[in-house]
Amino acid sequence: MSSTDSASAPTKPVRIETVAELDALVDEHDRVLLDIYTKGCTLCQSIEPVLGNVAKATDVVVAMINPQTDMAVAEQYTIRSVPTLLLFEDGALVDRLADGFQGAQAIVDFVERPE
Numbered sequence: 001m002s003s004t005d006s007a008s009a010p011t012k013p014v015r016i017e018t019v020a021e022l023d024a025l026v027d028e029h030d031r032v033l034l035d036i037y038t039k040g041c042t043l044c045q046s047i048e049p050v051l052g053n054v055a056k057a058t059d060v061v062v063a064m065i066n067p068q069t070d071m072a073v074a075e076q077y078t079i080r081s082v083p084t085l086l087l088f089e090d091g092a093l094v095d096r097l098a099d100g101f102q103g104a105q106a107i108v109d110f111v112e113r114p115e
Contacts, residue, residue: 009029009060013051013062014063017066018072018073019070027091031061031089031090032060032062032087033061033063033087034086034088035047035062035063036065036082036086037066037082038066038067038082044083046101050102054108058108058111058112080098084096084097085107087111095110
């Protein structure tokens with residue numbers, strides 16, 4: 001991981017709207033955790049403040065996208081349920097977590113798992 005990456009990682013989730021914005025974010029940062037959510041999803045609403053804590057506790061950039069703004073994201077990453085968390089490292093999708101609501105520690109453990 002570059003030393004500049006952790007310094008430039010936002011301490012709160014970043015909202016993006018398109019696959020192009022996601023690609024740019026993944027290209028710009030070593031590690032990105034993407035939350036795929038939909039409006040009206042109560043689990044998605046519950047996990048949002050948890051993701052804010054994850055952004056503060058880790059050096060990962062946390063981003064959020066509603067696939068209804070760009071359906072290509074759902075197709076490209078085979079999204080079957082929300083919330084789904086996708087972890088990108090060095091530009092590649094390396095893991096996903098699609099088990100419903102997760103607490104902050106579970107998500108931090110997911111992000112910081114041994115490689």
